[in-house]
Amino acid sequence: MISMRNVSKIYVPNKPPALDDCNVEIEQGEFVFLVGHSGSGKSTFIRLLLRELLPTRGQIVVAGQDLTKMKPWKVPYLRRNIGCVFQDFKLLPNKTTYENIAFALEVIGRSKHVIRTQVPEVLRLVGLEEKMESYPDELSGGEQQRVSIARAFVNRPPLLLADEPTGNLDPATSLGIMSLLNRINKTGTTVLVATHDREMVDSMRKRVIALEGGKVIRDQDRGVYGYGD
């Protein structure tokens, strides 16, 4: 699903690279944590996979497509195959839960019929069918993140990226979000979660890729957060 070979990303010449010669292979259906301190390169990693950035060196293949050779006009079609969840939810405040999710389908040209059937379905999956008509500011943080996950998943992408999805949430709520991501993973979707939520990583016992100073310092199945601190 994801293949990074000798990938480096240098934002400013002559400064330490954000990513330094990374090699990562992630198979379809895997659940992977990407851990590391702030500034270790997690966000760069995610943005490279979304092709918001191009690597300075190396090759990235996502869903069978070489991102370094991809034509710019094809990028939107790549992103339709990647669901994306962020720490700040990125919901539109003037749209209801239903409309926020429908918007994601609307703008990729899905028909009204598809929208009417898929949106309630994904809301049931995340357990928010009751909150369909609520606006984001009427929802709790955990609920908002569920909406954001529903939006990322409504198109059934084969890959789901989450950048600090529990960064703004308390531990109990975080647990719910993680189990939701786990459930999505069980449907066959590859899930990559960038986080520094130690408890979460340790309790889930999934594959852990650790970044430090832009290098992959550890890649371990059924791993823990690690770092002695």
Next chain:
Amino acid sequence: MAINFGYFMKESATSFRRNWVMSLGAIITIYLSLLLVGISLGSGMLLGQVVESFEDKVSIRVFLKDGAPAEQVDAMQAELMANEMVATVAYTSKEQALEEFKARLMEDSPEVIENLPGNPLPASLDIDLKDPRNVSTVVEQIVASDNFMAVADRPDDPAKSLEYGQEVVEKLFTVTRIIRIVSIVFVAMLAVISMIFINNAIRIAIYARRKEIAIMRLVGASNWFIRTPFLLEGTLQSLVGALLAIGTLSVLYFYILPKLSELMTFLPLSMTGGDALQVSVILVVTGVAMGLAGAMLAMRRYLRV
């Protein structure tokens, strides 16, 4: 596509409601610049007619001295006919000149002429040119000609033996040239200003919708899908401006122009419906082009997708 079109129209309408002040500014500047384009096009057409009507009147008249030998007059006529700048040469005899004079000026008091001792008017050669702008060249050639010296009414003062509307034509050409240059400069400036306004209106529209745009990119909306509402908005703004300009020009055309030509019967001030339609089409096309250009400019700068 049907769903999409509805979506784009909805988006454009929403965006217009959200920042109607900027949109209105864009519309008004476009309106003003297109109005100016229309006025200068229309007045250019009218002036063209005026110039043409004067050009028709511009001919060179060579006065012949009484009793000039016929063969020399013929030679002069032949020489003129041979000149490739000359269209026609007509001979007016003394008697014809007098008749013309009577018909033209003395209708009310024919006795003035009846009482004249003889016929004071000279015979003449009337020369029409293919292009009135060549008047001075042809005049020089005539003055330099030996035939002319032989037949001219007053060979001592050649200028008095010639009559032509040189100055009128030159002034008209100068005036139209100046008007043309001034209106081109104004229109160009206004076009730039309207593009800046549209650019600004679209920039604000993009800024107002930056969250939506970020999410659209995230979920994989295609570039044209993100861009189309803004292009449409710029186009709609300029289209509204163009229609307003056409409306104003119609008022001028249907109410003011007839009054104006009533006031100035000596000038042929009229415009055909076809010309008016042509001006309208030009305005719509230029307007839409400016709107699209302004919106594209804004998107290149503020909407990198």
